[in-house]
Amino acid sequence: MDKRVKGSIFVFLGACSFGVLSTIVKTAYGEGYTLGHITGSQTFFGMLLLWILYLLQKKLFPTRSSYDIGKESEPQPKTAWWKVCAAGMFTGLVGIFYYQCVKLLPASISIILLMQYLWISIVIEAIIFKKKPTRIQLIAVCIVLIGTVFAGGVFNESLTLNPTGIAFGFLAALAYALFLITSGRVGNELPALKKSALMITGSCILTFIIFPPLFFFDGVLFDGLYKWGLALAVFGTVIPPLFFSIGIPKTGVSLGAIFSTAELPVAVLSSYLILRENVALLQWMGVAIILIAIVLPNLKSLANRNKNRLL
Secondary structure, eight states: OOHHHHHHHHHHHHHHHHHTHHHHHHHHHHTTOOHHHHHHHHHHHHHHHHHHHHHHHHHHOSSOOTTOTTOOSSOOOOOOHHHHHHHHHHHHHHHHHHHHHHHHSOHHHHHHHHTTHHHHHHHHHHHHSOOOOOHHHHHHHHHHHHHHHHHTTTTOTTOOOOHHHHHHHHHHHHHHHHHHHHHTTSOTTSOHHHHHHHHHHHHHHHHHHHSOOGGGTSSTGGGTHHHHHHHHIIIIIIHHHHHHHHHHHHHOHHHHHHHGGGHHHHHHHHHHHTSOOOOOHHHHHHHHHHHHHHHHHHHHHHHHHHHHHHO
16 A cells, blocks of 8 residues: 555544544533543543553664654754643643533534634734745635634524633634644654653643542542543544654645544534534535635645656
C-alpha cells in the first residue's frame, strides 16, 4: 500500500475518533455524571495511558520506533518540560468548555461551534504574531461563517439554542485555537508520545485544580465512571494524537488537514444515529459548506506543492 494512502487512513481514523467524543459525553451525562467527573476521569486515564505507552516504547525501542514520529532528525533546542505542560493546559480548557457546551446544546451543534477555531486561530495569529491572512484564508473564513449560519439551525424555527451553551462553544473554539498555536511552537523536538504525555499532564493538573478529583474517594470512579473516562481517554486523548503523529508525516500537512475534517460529519452523524438528535437538511448543508471551507485552502497548498515537485 502506498505510504500516502496508509497515512491518510491513520489521519482519517484519528479524526473519526475525535468525532465520537460528543456522543460519548452526552451518554455519560445521561447516566448522571457531572462535568468534573467526565473531564477529570478522561484526563487522568489519558495521562496514565500515554505515559505507559511512552515508557513501553522507550524500553522496547530505545533508539527509535515507528511511534517516535515527533522527533526531528536534526538536534533542536530542548524545551523545558513545564512549558509543554503549560501548553497542554489549553486542552484541559477545551474539554471543560466543550463538554459544558455539549451538556447545554445538541451534540451536532456543539461540534460546529468548536470548528470555529478555524477563523479564530487566523485572527489570533494576525493580531499577536502579525501574520497576515492570505486571500484564500479570508475566503475560507467567510465560507465558515455562512456554513455556521445554516448548520447552527438559524433557519430552523423549531430549534431553540441556549445562549450560555453557545458562549461555552465559542470559548472551547478559542481554547482549541490557542492550543494549536502554542503546541506548534513548543516541544517539537520531543518524541510524539512524550510530548503528548506532557501536554495531557498539564491538562490533568488544570482540570484537577478546577474540579478536585473527589471521585477517587467517594466510590464514583469504580461505580461506573471508569468506563466513560477510559472511553474518552482512548478516543480523545490517545488515538487521535498518536494516529495523527503517524499519518501526517506520510501525507503532509495539507492532505492530512483535509482528511482530519472527518471529525465534523462523524460527530453530526453519530449524534443523529445514536442520540437521535434531529438534524435538518439545511444543517447538513451547513456542515458541507464548513467542510468546503476547511478543504479549500489545503487543496491549493497541496496543488502548489505538487507543482513544485514537477518543476
